[in-house]
Amino acid sequence: MGDAIPRYLANYYLGENLGSGYSGSIYRATHIHSGDIVALKVQHVNHECPTNRYERSFYPSLQGGVGMPTLWACGVEGQWDYLAIDLLGPSLDSLYRKSGQETMELSSVCSLAMQLISRLEFMHSRGILHRDIQLGNCVIGLPPNDHIIYMIDFGFSKRYIDPYTNRHISDSRAKRRVAVLFTYPAWSLPLHSELSDLEDSSVGVHCRGRVPTRRDDLEAAALMLIHLLIPRGLPWTRNGVPKTDEAHDRLKKEKKAARPEDLCRGLPPEFEDFLRYSRGLQFSECPDYERWREVFKDLAVDSGFPEEDDFVWPPVENKIHPRAGPRRSQAPPPDEMARILNDLTNLDLGEVRIGDRAIVDEAVRRAKAAARDDSTKSLEVIDISSDSEEGDNTIPPPHLTPKAHKLMKLVKRAEDATDNSTLAQCVLEFVGILKSNSSRTLTKEGFAFIDTLCKQLSDPSVFMLPLRTSKQRSSDKSIQQDKEPAHVKLGVVASLRREVQTARSNKELAQMAERFGQVTNKSNGRTVTKDGFAFFEGMAERLKVLH
Numbered sequence: 001m002g003d004a005i006p007r008y009l010a011n012y013y014l015g016e017n018l019g020s021g022y023s024g025s026i027y028r029a030t031h032i033h034s035g036d037i038v039a040l041k042v043q044h045v046n047h048e049c050p051t052n053r054y055e056r057s058f059y060p061s062l063q064g065g066v067g068m069p070t071l072w073a074c075g076v077e078g079q080w081d082y083l084a085i086d087l088l089g090p091s092l093d094s095l096y097r098k099s100g101q102e103t104m105e106l107s108s109v110c111s112l113a114m115q116l117i118s119r120l121e122f123m124h125s126r127g128i129l130h131r132d133i134q135l136g137n138c139v140i141g142l143p144p145n146d147h148i149i150y151m152i153d154f155g156f157s158k159r160y161i162d163p164y165t166n167r168h169i170s171d172s173r174a175k176r177r178v179a180v181l182f183t184y185p186a187w188s189l190p191l192h193s194e195l196s197d198l199e200d201s202s203v204g205v206h207c208r209g210r211v212p213t214r215r216d217d218l219e220a221a222a223l224m225l226i227h228l229l230i231p232r233g234l235p236w237t238r239n240g241v242p243k244t245d246e247a248h249d250r251l252k253k254e255k256k257a258a259r260p261e262d263l264c265r266g267l268p269p270e271f272e273d274f275l276r277y278s279r280g281l282q283f284s285e286c287p288d289y290e291r292w293r294e295v296f297k298d299l300a301v302d303s304g305f306p307e308e309d310d311f312v313w314p315p316v317e318n319k320i321h322p323r324a325g326p327r328r329s330q331a332p333p334p335d336e337m338a339r340i341l342n343d344l345t346n347l348d349l350g351e352v353r354i355g356d357r358a359i360v361d362e363a364v365r366r367a368k369a370a371a372r373d374d375s376t377k378s379l380e381v382i383d384i385s386s387d388s389e390e391g392d393n394t395i396p397p398p399h400l401t402p403k404a405h406k407l408m409k410l411v412k413r414a415e416d417a418t419d420n421s422t423l424a425q426c427v428l429e430f431v432g433i434l435k436s437n438s439s440r441t442l443t444k445e446g447f448a449f450i451d452t453l454c455k456q457l458s459d460p461s462v463f464m465l466p467l468r469t470s471k472q473r474s475s476d477k478s479i480q481q482d483k484e485p486a487h488v489k490l491g492v493v494a495s496l497r498r499e500v501q502t503a504r505s506n507k508e509l510a511q512m513a514e515r516f517g518q519v520t521n522k523s524n525g526r527t528v529t530k531d532g533f534a535f536f537e538g539m540a541e542r543l544k545v546l547h
């Protein structure tokens with residue numbers, strides 16, 4: 001095109017170049033009258049891919065959303081098409097590269113996942129697909145908004161709701177030539193300097209030429225998250241951007257053939273589940289954004305990270321789990337579990353009768369006596385004595401959040417309880433811990449407490465399967481079938497709250513606690529509600545009355 005970008009454009013004075021893409025350049029620019037500083041995206045009007053023009057049409061619908069840049073001005077002046085948008089911070093791509101790390105910390109990936117899902121939910125709620133989810137298009141804000149991820153670059157965006165008919169676009173089975181925009185080397189490939197949508201875009205759109213819909217944005221997000229957790233990234237990104245059609249075809253083949261279980265080996269199963277889920281969505285199906293935000297929030301909490309979705313970079317050290325980064329599921333594999341259960345069944349217990357409370361009481365008494373005598377107790381061991389006066393002032397071990405630490409101590413106390421009034425006290429403390437925490441989500445430590453409660457109330461000497469076993473890798477369909485909408489939980493908990501007041505035995509209370517745990521575990525939202533707290537308070541009251 002030959003024309004040089006002018007120093008002044010549309011009342012803006014152009015400063016530092018912030019980045020250049022195939023289709024244009026972005027400058028830090030100052031308004032000559034107001035002094036306001038913006039990012040000015042400039043593109044020649046005759047550019048063969050007029051992305052500024054497309055982008056300009058989407059910005060108004062996206063205004064006001066969290067993580068959506070404000071559009072301050074736009075138009076054409078002379079030969080230049082410009083967009084003046086909020087000046088933001090570095091992209092995730094540049095943060096990741098500068099960190100020099102092989103993978104991004106799990107804590108950051110969890111918060112990124114939660115935010116990204118919210119951004120997509122917002123865009124989709126406005127009838128728009130992003131269609132170019134990649135690290136370079138996720139940027140952090142400038143302080144004090146540097147914990148917020150912003151979406152940029154709507155040059156490839158598309159409306160999936162037809163604004164005239166208000167209907168979802170239709171699925172054209174015919175292979176699209178539009179795939180060009182996304183995947184064809186004609187203009188995008190040889191000139192793109194960075195890993196592009198080629199790497200993160202969904203297999204359906206990129207490799208099969210399908211019409212993109214919401215599921216494809218979600219799949220691209222899943223691939224991007226996985227990319228961040230695998231050393232050297234997704235396998236097909238390792239040779240850089242393909243330079244020839246043959247190299248591009250090879251890449252598509254590799255991408256298409258990659259199985260989720262292979263891509264996600266060694267990662268927390270949530271990522272594989274998310275990828276499978278997005279691929280399993282129907283063409284016009286609305287993703288369950290809330291559920292996946294919860295899943296990544298739970299993963300953060302289970303891994304000992306803060307549960308907020310604040311993106312902190314570099315992550316604050318003392319908030320990070322020492323094992324942060326790719327981790328394997330800590331549940332024993334099914335074969336091993338079967339072997340353990342078999343061994344338990346075949347145990348030669350001689351005269352001992354399973355299910356006898358007296359045996360347990362005696363064992364507890366002896367264990368306590370031994371603990372008192374044991375002056376060489378390791379410092380590593382957390383004091384779990386029920387008569388400890390230290391309350392909650394102990395410092396949690398680095399891998400546990402304060403909430404998890406308090407709950408684990410409570411679990412130990414409940415395990416040691418030999419009468420109803422101690423159990424009632426534990427239940428009330430359980431309520432207190434959850435209520436005093438900013439998150440009232442039932443984490444795995446919370447489930448461990450309910451497990452203990454059930455066991456103590458029904459029969460402390462029998463082996464019981466935990467209510468919340470480690471999440472299994474499962475196909476999207478089975479996850480969907482397993483999960484229940486939040487209103488189911490609300491209904492069950494409300495009736496438990498009433499029933500608990502008339503419970504006639506510990507066994508009945510155990511069954512109620514079990515039902516509470518099951519319905520919460522199955523629900524899309526694991527937050528303990530007002531009714532949930534009232535249920536436990538009611539249980540504590542009943543425990544005081546029952547013997």
Ligand SMILES: Nc1ncnc2c1ncn2[C@@H]1O[C@H](COP(=O)(O)OP(=O)(O)OP(=O)(O)O)[C@@H](O)[C@H]1O
Nearest residue numbers: 018019021022023024026039086087088091136153
């Ligand atoms: N609002 C902004 N504030 C600060 N930097 C920005 C802003 N928008 C974009 N950038 C920087 O410029 C780079 C390119 O931006 P963008 O992706 O919008 O341009 P593009 O020309 O469409 O690029 P591409 O051809 O790679 O898609 C970004 O990766 C980011 O580093």
